[in-house]
Amino acid sequence: MSTTSPRPAAVPLRPPIGSRRRATLLEVLSSTDHKRIGLLTMVTAFCWFLVGGAMAMTMRAELAKPGLQFLSDHTYNELFTMHGSTMFYLFAVPVVLGVGLYFVPLQLGAARLLWPRLALGGYWLTLAGGLVMYAGFLTKNGAPEFGWTAFFPLSDAGTSPGIGPDFWVLGVILATLGSTLQAVSLLGTLVRLRAPGMTMLRMPLFAWSELVTVFMVITGFPVLLVGMTLLYLERQGVAIYSSAPHGSITYQHLFWFYGHPVVYIVFFPLVGVVGETIATLSRRRFFGFKVTVISLLLFSAISMSVWGHHMFTTNQVSNKYFSLTSTILLVPAGIEYFGFLATMAGGRIRFASPMLFAIGFVLLFLIGGLTGIMVASPPLDYHVHDSYFVVAHFHYTLFGGTVFGLLTAIHYWFPKVTGRLLDEPLAKTYFVLIFTGALLTFLPMFFLGSEGMPRRVADYLPLHHWTLLNTLSTIGAFTIFAGFLTFLVNVMRSLRLGVPAGPDPWEGQTLDWATPSPPPRHNFAALPPVRSHTPLFDLREEGRDPLRELGLEPEPREVPA
């Protein structure tokens, strides 16, 4: 039996397979190949992430010291509105769907997406939504200043005049519609295009996590589309929310019926990625696969009944009911965490970069999850709601969950998409920068919030030790920024100079590794038998070499110690 390295640097391999001719821009933008649609969606979303991140840096710089230094309160309010809007509507939701569009067909052993034109159209709509939303900056009153939540009546035409907010509402509608269509295409693919032998319970963990995500998209997103359409009409003079005393509460119900599931939508697929990364790099099957799948389903079902916990301080919802449903979520979440840890126990863990980011995800998201259980208790939420405590809490779920999950996915699948490995020492460097940056940026915010600093403020009084905590947070933010610059250097460099990865650099367990990197147009020349959710692992367990059997690796592997 041959030996392998976690970093098969010296393995003689064929160069990455791809088209000899560079695709034209038109071909890239109009392809119905799920890999191109997925990659386009992911790369576009990541560009929006950089834009939203630049806004965050600007705001953190302003908040480093009390007093307004270089931003006006007007500009600050535009920035936090567009930061949140960009991160949710244009980055987080599209990116988790984009990862699905690329990797779900590969994991299912499918050659394509079902309804690829729906997914491509969805991409176009989401892109158009982003451009329309940002067009607000070009209008007279600028971009809107009502937060990504656009609560009514702050968002009505009298309080937020101008066409910029109208553009924003239309942009949200377009982007959300686009994401919904992409989710429908994924749902069809997951139901109809699984490889022979792949029953529902033999779908890999990531495919399952995309499926439950798609359920939430299809249930929650139409409600936002309705809410935003009504807001648009209201702004054009039709009395909708203003027609009854509790119209502002109605808006919040419609918004959060989308808005709570969406925070799970943007991290669920990454739970799947992290689970598979931990399993693969520990050389084990994910522990408790079936129970984890059930817990994902349970989680997504309950997640449709927790939206009211955003409204505890309105005193207009049944606080006890929503407290109960929100606290119960600790059961499925705890089961998933049990799976992460139990998979590591007894494994043979390789601490390559995907594993590091996966552990970063587990730890940082844990902070978000544990503080989430706190804010599910109304008497605690009465204090910390809309304070910096909540800002810290949800950044641990969104930065710790979505961004670290995405970095896990990128480091795990970059070799599959590009055929080349990322540079490991560089990856470890920016893992340290981004991880410590995430602690330094967001931990002080818990204290600021507890001591009374509200969120969404351009300035704060030079009270207590708020200045020190804010300065620390700003230093942390710039540490993260330095980390992402290094990350971009690694990606750019590895695209050209990275070590060829071969079809399966991590000894993966699922069908996405049973094809060359990058995969050819129709993905698979041959498929191994699918008898569980880990078909490649099954073969290895029997002492067989899946790659050789599939004709993917003619040369025996020679590896330095």
Added chain:
Amino acid sequence: MKPIDTRSQFYDIWNVYWPIALAVFLIILGAIVFFGLRYRARSHSPEIPRGRDENEVLEAAYAIGLACVAAFLVFLTFSHMPGSTDAEATGKPLEVKVTGARWNWRFEYPEYGVVEQGSQDHVPVLRVPVDTQVDFEGRSIDVIHSFWIPHQRFKRDVFPSFPNRWEMVFSKVETEPGGGACAEFCGLEHWDMIFNVLVMRQAAFERWAEGASAGAQGAGGTAA
């Protein structure tokens, strides 16, 4: 029967929640460090470790354990949430009408005919007697605001189109005015929409209210 103030309600729950959260974090961190050291791949052997990847009895027992934790937390929270107004409070409750407006606050004491209103260069002061139930009625004249007193560990949103009511008890005399703020983003000067809170001895509060009332009437202000 003395009504429970929001601050001690907060800490009764907080002091149970945060140690549990910290313990869970440390257990998981410890497990990751331990497993990471113990099960680290020390050679490049592709050998697959043997071991179970399913243990339904253990997982079911663990899920039941988690459900018990959830039940305990929910029970603790609910037991600190009074269902309705606590009518047995000491003495007669004080009524205060709170009005939020972009970007200032107004506090009205209908029993005394006193109005305290903030302005561009006056931060309004909410004066309340210690150990007395205060019944607030909150409204806004424009967008949603949120009346937050961090020291009391409590906030409540106020809306333009319907009143919101809540009760608070302030159990510690504060001689220095401390902060209150608007917590719901309400536009340009949201960050500056603050107020001061002064918790006074009951007699001192009475004196202030009577004096302010007489002053208001003497100046031709609104009578109670």
